[in-house]
Amino acid sequence: MELLSIQQIEKYYGSRSSLTKAIDDISFSVQQGEFVAIMGASGSGKTTLLNCISTIDRVTAGHIFLENTDITTLKGKALNQFRREKLGFIFQEFNLLDTLTAYENISLALSIQKKPAKEIDEAVKTVAEQLGITEVLQKYPYQMSGGQKQRVASARAIVTKPKLVLADEPTGALDSKAAKMLLERFRYLNQECGATIMMVTHDSFTASYAGRVIFIKDGKIFHEISRGTDSRKQFFDKIIDVVTLLGGDMSDAL
């Protein structure tokens, strides 16, 4: 089933005299239960694309449909409601509230949706189990490691059972061990819990955990590969090939 459909979106920055096309006519769609990675070099427009989908930024032209709702037309309260009910966010810098415990950080996403306290407690405990952070629930962000923080942030993103989880360079600030652990959890969430995940990265290793990788260059889709029945290692090699093809600064991100 088609969950997300992106139709010929464009995003321009600057004035008429010095126009930058951050996104230049991109169209693709994401199926329910898919794990998609978007790859590209710095400045390729991948974060802009994510921001447009996540309604943090607005497109200049084109439409984005999520479950038949055109999110480019949403405004004000409807937009906030859409954001808190349909989307989950994971950021590179974790973006946890440093004054709140892990438990409170996760539960906040639910209490903003005005869920009753009892329901919140159950949901938080379940998702903490899935992400292996039960023992750090009562800790504050400054007492946790980077990997734990990112998993708490991920828990916050999925605890509301969003239609789509959007992750922006989720492993960017993690060491390789923590990154691997997080990605394992993503795969678990995707395969066992049926979460639809869309992840932006410039790291081939991170991308190799996805089921499909879309490459972007200069605001346009450059290439797209699916994992199919390949092992993660084979898929990783395929990704490397495309990255080599892409050339330029992408190659130093290997």
Place this chain on the structure above:
Amino acid sequence: MLFKLSVSNIRRSLRDYAVYFFTLLIGVSVFYVFNAIGGQAAMLRVSESRNDIIELLKTTLSGVSVFVAGVLGLLIVYASRFLMKRRSKEFALYMTLGMSKGNISAILLLETLMIGIGSLFVGLLIGIGLSQLMSALVANLFEADMSAYKFSVSAEAIGKTILYFAVMYLVVMIFNSVVVTRMKLINLLQSGRRSEQIRLKNPVLCVVVFLLAAAMLGFAYYNVGWNYPHLNNKTMALYICMGAAATFFIFWSVSGMILRVMMSAKNLYHRGLNVFTVRQISSKVNTTVFSMTVICLMLFVTICTLSSAFSIRNSMNANLKEFCPVDCEIEYRQYTEEMYGDTTYKDITELYAEQGHDLTADFSEYVHFHNYCDHEFTFGSFLGSQLDKFMESYRFIEYQTPMNLVRLSDYNKLAALYGKEQFEMADNEFILLCDFRSMKEATDSILSEGYPINVCGTTLYSHYAECQEGFIDISSQRINTGIFIIPDSAAEEKYAAADYIIGNYKEQGSKEYESIIREVSLEVGEQDELCRLDINTKIDIADASVGLGALVTFLGLYIGLVFLIACGAILALKELSESADSAGRYEMLRRIGADENELSLSLFRQTGVFFLLPLLLAIVHSVFGMRFSAYILEAMGTEKMWISVFGASLLILVIYGGYFLITYFCSRGIIKERR
């Protein structure tokens, strides 16, 4: 180049820290307004005795200005240090770009100079405008004629303001340079990385500390509010220190408890943004316990000064009507051997007649009588066995002075003149007249025992079981500590002490009659060295009380306003920087779908609690502190205390509330989505 940087820096801070500049402007203008009062009052056409008071007002205000300058100076140094801290990142950038510390100092110097000149200029303009309004108040307080008034600018006050503020800014410049020379690049770069440790205080300890602090506060309240006769300077200072310490501990423990209490209410805690709001508040209060204490105490002083100031002014006018119902009182005492010894009685009208003046012709209505004294009958002998107990509590009373005695018929005539109730009693009875409250309470306990007194060789019993309200001498306040009304039959002529004439002039309140009576009195007084002729008039009493009222009102307003500004400014700066630090948190909440309204509500609650907490405790302090000031102000009359409290509250509400609103709206601007 440096100049350009300075200018753009100021422009940027003007936007983010408008409150600081706003405070500077108010500071300058208030300073000018109060220093200009002396000059304005001098322009008004007022009587001679009021001129003396205006001189006194001038000197007092300029003395207090030194203190006020101290407070404002501290505030400015605090604020500028605070702004410096917030600019660490910027200084780090300058230093990494290779700018020398001397250059950075120069930038700061230029900034302070420009801010100083700018704030002085604008502040003085505002001050000159406000002082025109103030002169209406001055005229009103001195009940003076405004018609001769014209727009005035006090060069003296301008000079003074510039001098004082120049010194303050100079201190800030020196302070900034010292800070700059001590800066280290590494510290500056890392200043943004705040890994705030959130330590939950032990809840049991919090409760224990809270209870102890509350008990301490209660003890201090009791001693100041109820047990005041036993207060002296030393114990007073002790109780003030106790109150201050208790205030600190209450904030300390409350900051720990708010969170605990809220966390235990799970349903409430996990509703909407409550988790976030409560956490923010608790971390704010946690890190600002000391400043909260200082602000609370300053607010307490402000509330007390403002209400007392208004109260004295109000009650003085009311008192004048009540305690000075007639135009003039003349009292004559002739001492036999030495001053303050025995007196004999001489008729005042005869004394004036000797000077060729018919005194009775000056009055439309009057009572002419004398009072009596029995040397055996003193306050000490009246108290009898209770004397020792009394001396312990009331040390200031002269126990060996003979009591003042008045015949019933004379008093009744006087009461008719004053428009007061007349008394009736049997020939073996007396009535004690008293309106000084604490004295009345004390003597009531003696009267209720029902002991007889021995006066002029007669034994008399009290007609009433308690003192009666009343007085003989005209005054501006309750000062009658005790006059005995005795039956006419008991008062033999040999006990006569002084002669009195109390009455109204033919033309009520006429200054003409007053000066005639005074002129003649000088000649009467010169006759004999052993005599005392006292003239007490309504005009004199009114002048003195109006002057005193004005003095106290101005001082109260001055100190109160400056304290209020300081409190508001400190809270506002803290809250604004807090908002700047939290901007990222709001951005995050927005991303996970929090409504803009909810965010604003959360911010409003945070700011509200931050402003309300010290105010609430200060109000509690004031309720008890006011009991004490009511006791101190007893003589002044405290009937209209609540009106004054209302007036003071209104002023506090406007200024403190104004700071709150500015802070809230500025904070909302800071956390607003930046696109």
